[in-house]
Amino acid sequence: MKALTLDITREDWETSTGMTFSDVDSPELNESKKPDDANKVIIKPLYTGFCGSDKGIWFRHAFKDMIFDSMESDNQSYRICGHELLGEIVDVGSYSEKNYGYKPGDIVSTESHIFCGRCHQCKIGDAHVCSDHKIIGISTDGCFAELVKLPARELWKTDTNLIRPEVAAIQEPLGNAVHACSRVDLRGKTLAIFGCGTIGLLSILVARAMGAAVIIGVDPNPENLRLAESLGLDLSIQVQPSSKKLNSYDPDFDIVRIIREKCYGEGVDVAMEMAGSNQALNTAISSTRAGGDIILFGLSAGDYTLSNFQEIIMYGKSLHSVVGRRVFQTWYILSNLLKSKGHDLQDKIYEIILNKGEGTVVPFHSFDKKTFEESIQKYPKIIFKYETPYLLLED
Ligand SMILES: [Zn+2]
Ligand SMILES: [Zn+2]
Numbered sequence: 001m002k003a004l005t006l007d008i009t010r011e012d013w014e015t016s017t018g019m020t021f022s023d024v025d026s027p028e029l030n031e032s033k034k035p036d037d038a039n040k041v042i043i044k045p046l047y048t049g050f051c052g053s054d055k056g057i058w059f060r061h062a063f064k065d066m067i068f069d070s071m072e073s074d075n076q077s078y079r080i081c082g083h084e085l086l087g088e089i090v091d092v093g094s095y096s097e098k099n100y101g102y103k104p105g106d107i108v109s110t111e112s113h114i115f116c117g118r119c120h121q122c123k124i125g126d127a128h129v130c131s132d133h134k135i136i137g138i139s140t141d142g143c144f145a146e147l148v149k150l151p152a153r154e155l156w157k158t159d160t161n162l163i164r165p166e167v168a169a170i171q172e173p174l175g176n177a178v179h180a181c182s183r184v185d186l187r188g189k190t191l192a193i194f195g196c197g198t199i200g201l202l203s204i205l206v207a208r209a210m211g212a213a214v215i216i217g218v219d220p221n222p223e224n225l226r227l228a229e230s231l232g233l234d235l236s237i238q239v240q241p242s243s244k245k246l247n248s249y250d251p252d253f254d255i256v257r258i259i260r261e262k263c264y265g266e267g268v269d270v271a272m273e274m275a276g277s278n279q280a281l282n283t284a285i286s287s288t289r290a291g292g293d294i295i296l297f298g299l300s301a302g303d304y305t306l307s308n309f310q311e312i313i314m315y316g317k318s319l320h321s322v323v324g325r326r327v328f329q330t331w332y333i334l335s336n337l338l339k340s341k342g343h344d345l346q347d348k349i350y351e352i353i354l355n356k357g358e359g360t361v362v363p364f365h366s367f368d369k370k371t372f373e374e375s376i377q378k379y380p381k382i383i384f385k386y387e388t389p390y391l392l393l394e395d
Pocket of ligand 2: 116118119121122127133
């Protein structure tokens with residue numbers, strides 16, 4: 001089958017970019033050889049989303065060790081990428097229907113973190129921070145392929161009569177935004193989002209739906225801010241290069257001043273750091289009022305410096321980190337939000353973030369590395385559309 005893979009060696013990581021459209025073996029269920037397959041299904045992707053983390057793999061910024069360590073332990077020379085899925089089940093293991101209620105023809109999305117079910121966190125309902133998890137498309141083969149094999153337990157049944165397929169394909173990243181917006185109560189609150197990339201943009205919509213009263217967006221990129229404004233910001237602030245800073249991580253006090261002025265001279269109730277920048281984090285902390293909350297989502301490797309650390313404690317500011325989605329609490333909430341007629345979440349995602357599909361929905365089978373790379377740099381989210389019906393399993 002055709003698949004979009006990373007098929008390089010560890011040594012080639014620094015000197016290469018992109019992914020390869022290649023021919024690989026199709027996954028199959030073989031319960032006599034692999035008893036585990038009884039609880040798995042084979043899915044034919046219909047639409048898949050290209051994530052920020054896929055972009056990190058594409059440009060070799062992230063996930064190097066996770067990918068190569070898992071390829072070595074699987075004794076495999078490539079990794080099929082992709083974890084944001086909408087697909088149709090085409091084959092089920094013998095327990096997948098009995099234990100999980102799935103049958104061929106069902107349309108599903110998937111939680112991308114495969115949790116172990118046995119560790120402390122899994123046992124107490126915190127599977128999103130499982131000690132022994134695998135990530136689809138990184139530490140196990142993913143959905144940029146004509147078929148993907150997944151555990152039935154991870155799947156999320158999706159009604160495409162209620163949720164349009166291009167949007168249903170990105171329920172997983174929408175879940176990141178829902179998780180971030182559910183970490184603390186946003187009802188009637190002032191909120192500043194630092195970083196209006198994909199998850200920042202989705203968070204504007206989710207925060208509004210969850211009752212945030214005033215939403216401020218902060219980003220250096222004018223195109224990100226234009227999209228953020230179209231989604232309904234109360235105030236947008238463009239980060240300007242400044243000569244005043246002493247250190248690269250110091251807060252941007254021009255931004256802090258603007259945000260405090262907007263919020264009774266005190267600062268926002270809640271700030272979200274979604275940029276993965278040390279300076280954005282310190283600016284977010286300084287822009288938050290005493291007693292307020294800072295949600296940490298943006299990732300970057302290496303050390304951070306917290307400026308004026310004692311301010312965090314003396315002013316009673318709380319830092320909360322958000323990873324993945326709560327399984328499956330977050331999925332129920334995002335599903336409710338998408339199906340609700342109250343706030344046009346689907347329409348705004350499709351019309352504004354996905355630009356009505358123009359330039360953002362690309363055919364998987366005509367993958368071209370150069371044009372694809374241009375697309376992922378131009379739009380906040382790219383969706384692959386698969387030819388269908390393309391391939392049916394032989395008995
Ligand atoms: Zn993702
Ligand atoms: Zn676990």
